[in-house]
Amino acid sequence: MSTALxxxxxxxxxxxxxxxxxxxxxxxxxxxxxxxxGVPVTLEAGPVAARVDFVGGATPAMEAAALDxxxxxxxxxxxxxxxxxPGATALDGVAIEPVRMDLxxxxxxxxxxxxxxxxxxxxxxxxxxxVSQGVEATLPAHHVVTLRGGTQGPPExxxxxxxxxxxxxxxxxxxxxxxxxxxxxxxxxxxQEAQLHPNGRVALHAHARGGSxxxxxxxxxxxxxxxxxxxxSPRFARVRxxxxxxxxxxxxx
Numbered sequence: 278m279s280t281a282l283x284x285x286x287x288x289x290x291x292x293x294x295x296x297x298x299x300x301x302x303x304x305x306x307x308x309x310x311x312x313x314x315g316v317p318v319t320l321e322a323g324p325v326a327a328r329v330d331f332v333g334g335a336t337p338a339m340e341a342a343a344l345d346x347x348x349x350x351x352x353x354x355x356x357x358x359x360x361x362x363p364g365a366t367a368l369d370g371v372a373i374e375p376v377r378m379d380l381x382x383x384x385x386x387x388x389x390x391x392x393x394x395x396x397x398x399x400x401x402x403x404x405x406x407x408v409s410q411g412v413e414a415t416l417p418a419h420h421v422v423t424l425r426g427g428t429q430g431p432p433e434x435x436x437x438x439x440x441x442x443x444x445x446x447x448x449x450x451x452x453x454x455x456x457x458x459x460x461x462x463x464x465x466x467x468x469q470e471a472q473l474h475p476n477g478r479v480a481l482h483a484h485a486r487g488g489s490x491x492x493x494x495x496x497x498x499x500x501x502x503x504x505x506x507x508x509x510s511p512r513f514a515r516v517r518x519x520x521x522x523x524x525x526x527x528x529x530x
Contacts, residue, residue: 291331291337291398292336293400294333294398294401295332295333295334296398297396297397297398298328298331298396298397299394299395300327300328300396301325301328301386301389302324302326303325303389304322304389304390305321305388305389306322307322308320309385309388313380314377316352317352319349319350320346321349323347323348324345324346324347325344325345325385325389326344326345327344328342329341333398339361340362341361342361343361344359344385345357345358345359346359349368351368351373351376354373356368356369359376361375361378386432390430390431391428391430392428393425393426393428396422396423397422397423398421398422399420400416400418400419400421401418401419402418403416403417403418404416412452412506413452414450415451415452416450417447417449420445420447420448421445422444422446423443423445423446424441424443425441426439426442436519436521437473437475437519437520437521438475440472440473440475440480441473442471442472443472444470445468448467449469450471451466451467451468466495467483468481468482469482473516476520477508477517479503479507480500
């Protein structure tokens with residue numbers, strides 16, 4: 278298939294990974310019509326689900342994609358599952374005219390309510406991600422990074438409905454900062470999972486091995502400080518738009 282993924286906002290970060298997949302679920306509250314490249318596509322209202330398998334690198338590309346809906350009409354064909362792979366597009370397993378799935382999914386994302394996302398991406402080399410205020414997270418090479426989260430509401434104003442969870446297999450993530458003393462607790466700790474809750478609270482979890490269970494207090498303090506950064510830092514203003522209420526740190530998640 279090898280369709281360039283520059284059009285799909287969810288995959289603009291894919292240049293930093295070797296390969297991966299993205300799964301989306303949600304619902305359409307009304308029928309959706311798309312005229313893409315001369316082949317009209319119509320989706321009926323109801324639940325929708327999509328999956329994209331991609332290769333990363335300098336020019337990320339889609340290897341395969343599939344879309345499930347209550348009913349999909351492509352030209353004169355009707356079915357429930359639209360799939361695209363190398364050199365072929367099929368509706369319920371029957372070959373049809375080619376459909377630009379990357380453009381169709383981009384269009385779909387602007388109309389899906391209650392969107393949930395699950396991403397799995399494979400690193401090829403160590404990756405350094407700048408979190409905020411000089412805090413850096415190092416993702417190890419040859420590991421799988423997963424992200425999952427769900428929202429409630431319309432596409433123009435989705436709100437986080439459950440914790441956004443990022444986890445790393447294997448040795449885990451290392452956080453570092455040359456000047457922040459409150460991060461020194463984690464100098465020798467590898468994090469396995471980070472959670473962002475709907476009220477802005479950050480929760481970090483380390484692997485049980487290596488004595489990290491004895492650093493529970495330090496992990497808690499660092500989690501609290503990162504929560505303050507998310508709730509107050511201008512760098513996280515766009516993130517706060519997806520949160521429910523960051524004014525009451527003790528609010529239930």
